[in-house]
Amino acid sequence: MVESMVEAISSIETTCLQHLKLRDCSSAISFPGGRLPASLKTQVISNLKNLEFPTQHKHQLLESLLLYNSCDSLKSLPLVTFPNLKSLPIENCEHMESLLVSGAESFKSLCSLRIYQCPNFVSFWREGLPAPNLTDFEVLQPKRDCPGLAMARAFGNFCLKDYGVASVPDVSYRNLTNEDKFVVLASDGELEFHLAIRVIKVSIKSQHRLLN
Numbered sequence: 001m002v003e004s005m006v007e008a009i010s011s012i013e014t015t016c017l018q019h020l021k022l023r024d025c026s027s028a029i030s031f032p033g034g035r036l037p038a039s040l041k042t043q044v045i046s047n048l049k050n051l052e053f054p055t056q057h058k059h060q061l062l063e064s065l066l067l068y069n070s071c072d073s074l075k076s077l078p079l080v081t082f083p084n085l086k087s088l089p090i091e092n093c094e095h096m097e098s099l100l101v102s103g104a105e106s107f108k109s110l111c112s113l114r115i116y117q118c119p120n121f122v123s124f125w126r127e128g129l130p131a132p133n134l135t136d137f138e139v140l141q142p143k144r145d146c147p148g149l150a151m152a153r154a155f156g157n158f159c160l161k162d163y164g165v166a167s168v169p170d171v172s173y174r175n176l177t178n179e180d181k182f183v184v185l186a187s188d189g190e191l192e193f194h195l196a197i198r199v200i201k202v203s204i205k206s207q208h209r210l211l212n
Contacts, residue, residue, distance in 0.1 A: 016039060017037045017039050017040060018039055018040060018041045018042065019040075019041065019042040020036075020037070020040055020042070020043050020044070021043075021044040021046070022044070022045050022046070022048055022051070023044070023045070023046035023047050023048065024046070024047045024048075025047070025048050025050075025051075026049070026050060027050060028050040028052075029048070029050065029051055029052070030051065030052035030054075031052075031053075031054050034054045034056055034057065035054045035056070035057040035059070036054060036059050036062065038059075038060075038061065039061060040059065040061060040062055041061055041062060041063045041064070042062075042063065042064045042065075043062060043064070043065050043066070044066045044068075045065075045066065045067050045068065045070045045071065046066070046068040046069065046070060047068065047069050047070060048070040048071065049069065049070060049071070049072045050072065050073075051070055051071050052071075052073060053067075053070075053071045053073075053074045055074070055077070055078055055081050056081075057081070058080070058081055058082075058083060059081060059082055060083060060084060061084065062082050062084065062085060063084060063085060063086045063087070063109070064085070064086060064087040064088075065082060065085060065087070065088055066087075066088075066089050066090075066091075067089070067090045067091070067093055067096075068089075068091045068092060068093075069091070069092040069093065070093065071093060071096075072094065072095050073095070074093070074095065074096060075095050075096060075097045075098075075120075076096075076097055076098045076099070076100050077090075077096065077098075077099050077100065078099075078100040078101075079099055079100065079101045079105070079107055079110075080100070080101065080102055080105050083105070083107070083109075084109045085107065085109060085110055086109050086110060086111050086112065087110075087111065087112040088110065088112065088113050088114070089112070089113075089114040089115075089116070090114070090115050090116070090118060090121075091114075091115075091116040091117055091118070092116070092117045092118070093118050094118070094119060094120065095120060096118045096120065096121050097120050097121060097122055098121065098122060099129070101129065101130060105130060106130045106131075106132065107129075107130060107131045108131075108132060108133055109133070110131040110133065110134055111133055111134060111135050111136060112134075112135070112136035112137075113129075113131070113134060113136070113137050113138075114136070114137070114138045114139075115138070115139045115140070116138070116139075116140045117140065121139075
């Protein structure tokens with residue numbers, strides 16, 4: 001079914017296609033021409049582990065992208081590919097390690113970012129995520145051991161509002177620098193992690209001394 005859908009996209013004019021859902025296929029497939037249909041606004045990809053996700057071309061109109069248990073070959077997702085993205089949930093993508101951004105980009109359209117159960121996800125851009133209008137941000141990692149997410153610097157370029165944030169409880173040490181604005185600590189309770197959040201503002205007085 002999915003293979004037939006992808007073949008159909010390559011053989012017809014897709015200037016009116018705005019919403020596309022692909023799910024439940026074990027075959028190795030890729031989008032024709034290495035890009036999503038130009039008119040696409042919403043893309044849902046679920047249970048397609050062998051899908052080659054296109055990251056070489058910009059997708060100007062895409063507003064919502066959902067990745068669930070898919071794209072095993074995708075380790076880093078360059079946000080510059082989706083300059084007008086509003087919503088990005090990523091869940092159960094085992095090999096996903098990071099989101100890539102460049103210093104010159106600002107993702108003003110991005111309102112919602114959720115990363116669930118991605119055990120190898122370890123970092124955002126080291127200078128912070130430039131998304132000034134982000135209002136919904138959640139990170140929930142699996143309970144088993146995983147590398148640990150450096151949360152503090154991920155908040156470098158925007159203010160904390162009503163975000164839900166869960167950090168990996170296994171993290172016991174990280175290097176704090178003048179670039180860190182605050183540290184987020186939370187339990188890993190799946191139902192109550194919103195209530196467990198503590199935000200600690202930090203100011204570095206010297207290289208070896210930290211005051212709350």
